[in-house]
Amino acid sequence: MSGDTQASFSASVRNTICSKYGHRCATCLNLLPEVSTQSAHVIDSASLESAVDLGLLSPNYLRSSPANGMALCADCHVGFFTPDLIALAPALPILQYILHYINHTPAANQIPMHEVFDLLSQAMEGADVALPDLDSVKPYLGLFTLVILRPSDVFGRCISTQHLPELSILQGDQFEIAPTGTSPVGENVARIFDVQAIAADPPPKSSGIIPLSPKDPEFKEQRYWRLPLGIGAVCAALIAYVALESYTSHEICCAQEIMAVLVLRRLQRGPSSGGTIGPSGAGSSGGGARLSGSHGGQHGSGPSGEKRSLARSDCQPGTKKGRKQGGSRDGFITKLWQSLSARGKQ
Ligand SMILES: [Zn+2]
Structure with a gap:
């Protein structure tokens, strides 16, 4: 894949x-x-x-x-x-x-996402893991x-x-x-x-x-x-594919919401050596690609004109399957950083 x-x-x-x-x-x-x-x-x-x-x-x-x-x-x-x-x-x-x-687990109680994924895998094997409200997704x-x-x-x-x-x-x-x-x-x-x-x-x-x-x-x-x-890994790959596009798929919109939250939190922590987020990895040209929907325009609206924002807390996509409207997944975090940095200076 x-x-x-x-x-x-x-x-x-x-x-x-x-x-x-x-x-x-x-x-x-x-x-x-x-x-x-x-x-x-x-x-x-x-x-x-x-x-x-x-x-x-x-x-x-x-x-x-x-x-x-x-x-x-x-x-x-x-x-x-x-x-x-x-x-x-x-x-x-x-x-x-x-x-x-x-979005809803108190920050002090949250663990890194890869640890959440590990616990989900353990839950799939029948283990009793320390994650909230798992029954509906088992x-x-x-x-x-x-x-x-x-x-x-x-x-x-x-x-x-x-x-x-x-x-x-x-x-x-x-x-x-x-x-x-x-x-x-x-x-x-x-x-x-x-x-x-x-x-x-x-x-x-x-x-x-x-x-x-x-x-x-x-x-x-x-x-x-x-x-x-x-x-x-599947979630990470999906996010990389869809970071900069505009889609109407339930799954893709949800993945984009997850990415937006994680990127904003990562930005709040500041740059790190060797990381891909932050000035050291982003260059200084500014004005890079935008997360779909953040500012409207070609990448800002779904086919029904629905605008999406980085801070939206619920996933409310339009249709079952995806729809792409352009962009590239290469260096998606860098481009997001450029976009978010530019917005922060406005
Ligand atoms: Zn086949």
Whole structure:
């Protein structure tokens, strides 16, 4: 899913990743020849330093470890992830939980975000962890979804799968197979793509599509991917993708809100040696790119004209999937620093 064209895993790590996924693509679940199974980083190298500086990832994060890679087919990897057409996102309830945590937990009680992500992972394993109000998000731990980064480039496109999951429905604290007759777009209904479950016990083939644009009626269905990936790395990668764009996706808007809070807090702490935030890493040209919506204009409004601000505390996006309106993710923290610094001088 990393935008890097070439993954930098060692041969043994690549083999470990591909074996963990049963030589199946994590996205479309299709079984692949071993020789053509590709491995991808969760976060690209250009975004790693900023993610650590914001506290989203630990300084000890190992980008090329087996835990931080995933297996993909060439079609999904090269065709959709590498050109930044789509990206993984934590399930929306998880993003909303993170946003609520950083906005409403007393500052003295907050811990670094990468520690929050570690605790969420432990909670997923059944541990009793010291995080507030986890019950409502427990069913979504370990679940990710796809967001569309460039809708116009994937209009009418879809990803084919040989293993379209049955409908699942949330029952209590877990998803269960939905009863016959359940509406595919019903409340708390989703298709859950589980590559490791498929690899462990392959079911009969069930062909279908993963639509990437509203042209397909199935686009409105909720889809999740159950993946053995760290929430923090996926969240950090998503933030790097969407930092400077204007979207209407629930997940992307929530990620942008999280980023805004973390960047402002990081700025309040001041520059640090080796960090990516602050004058030492930002240059002095000023007037850099703006976080979408901060000042209106081309990057300031969603398609409905809705303006967004850095300080908004709730995520209230317009539509289900993403919409990009331009910009670049390279050096997003530096550009944010320039923008925020310029605003502070006004
Ligand atoms: Zn695939």
